[in-house]
Amino acid sequence: MWNREDFLTIADLESEDVQKLVNRGLELKRKHHERRLEPLLKGKAMAMIFRKPSLRTRMSFEMGMVGLGGHAFYVSDEEIKLGQREAICDVARVVSRYVDIVMIRTFAQDEVSEFARFATVPVINALTDLFHPCQVLGDIMTIYEKKGDIEGLKVVFLGDSNNVANSWINAASKLDFQLVLAVAKGFEPADEIVSRARTEGARIEITYDPLVAAREADVIYTDVWVSMGMTGKAEERKQAMGHLQVNLELLKVAKSDVIVMHCLPAHRGEEITDEVIDGEHSVVFDEAENRMHIQRAIMLELLGR
Numbered sequence: 001m002w003n004r005e006d007f008l009t010i011a012d013l014e015s016e017d018v019q020k021l022v023n024r025g026l027e028l029k030r031k032h033h034e035r036r037l038e039p040l041l042k043g044k045a046m047a048m049i050f051r052k053p054s055l056r057t058r059m060s061f062e063m064g065m066v067g068l069g070g071h072a073f074y075v076s077d078e079e080i081k082l083g084q085r086e087a088i089c090d091v092a093r094v095v096s097r098y099v100d101i102v103m104i105r106t107f108a109q110d111e112v113s114e115f116a117r118f119a120t121v122p123v124i125n126a127l128t129d130l131f132h133p134c135q136v137l138g139d140i141m142t143i144y145e146k147k148g149d150i151e152g153l154k155v156v157f158l159g160d161s162n163n164v165a166n167s168w169i170n171a172a173s174k175l176d177f178q179l180v181l182a183v184a185k186g187f188e189p190a191d192e193i194v195s196r197a198r199t200e201g202a203r204i205e206i207t208y209d210p211l212v213a214a215r216e217a218d219v220i221y222t223d224v225w226v227s228m229g230m231t232g233k234a235e236e237r238k239q240a241m242g243h244l245q246v247n248l249e250l251l252k253v254a255k256s257d258v259i260v261m262h263c264l265p266a267h268r269g270e271e272i273t274d275e276v277i278d279g280e281h282s283v284v285f286d287e288a289e290n291r292m293h294i295q296r297a298i299m300l301e302l303l304g305r
Ligand code: CP
Pocket: 053, 054, 055, 056, 057, 058, 127, 135, 263, 264, 265
């Protein structure tokens, strides 16, 4: 059962939580565009701690907060050097005295868990090496927006078994859709994450063949082959994953109304071609926008508003 104190992984949520957050995200988006947002977080402040670069996460959280009447500020790891200059448990306790909510982007999932354990305010995982829960929650919102529902759909993830893929695996145990992962040999998702999701009812298939995966797909999703902070083996990964590129040939076997998603930043010409990302099936910029709306929903939930 989700304790609503923090948001660290989609695995912690119940199906109803996912539905509720997505519905709220959609409602907040409508209100945003009608300029009817209420200042529900007036007087609230968020610290945004980044140990890795960001465009979308930083701006969507900051403007997400501003639009609800609150304040958010960026904290670079150059300043605080989490775990080096100061122990995570101390940073967490100090920051909790100044702000109402914290967002962290870092390397190990354990760092976020430890921060959350010692913080006395809600903590949001804004990407670790293991998971990217805000991204996939926003992506689910985008699928509801474009397709009306996710139930019964075939969602295909092609590429590296990375943080975004892992959050999709978590999501498959919460909602009733078919998840097919097309991956490279030697780069399969961790058994532990897949088994847990399957135990909770997820319908997940893993294949090495992108054309088998993409057949009759409703959603085709990809992400970079070399994630932030991955050191070494970049060339090896690109060689191994070359056949997983999302291109026009691949789209031919999908449903005619397939949508193409990418969390961005994209490496055009690697995991996705220009024709596809700029083409009629691509929803990547709506997806990027939706980060802001879903994160508003997450912050409101955690702050009890
Ligand atoms: N999708 C995403 O999280 O983008 P940034 O790394 O730019 O925040």
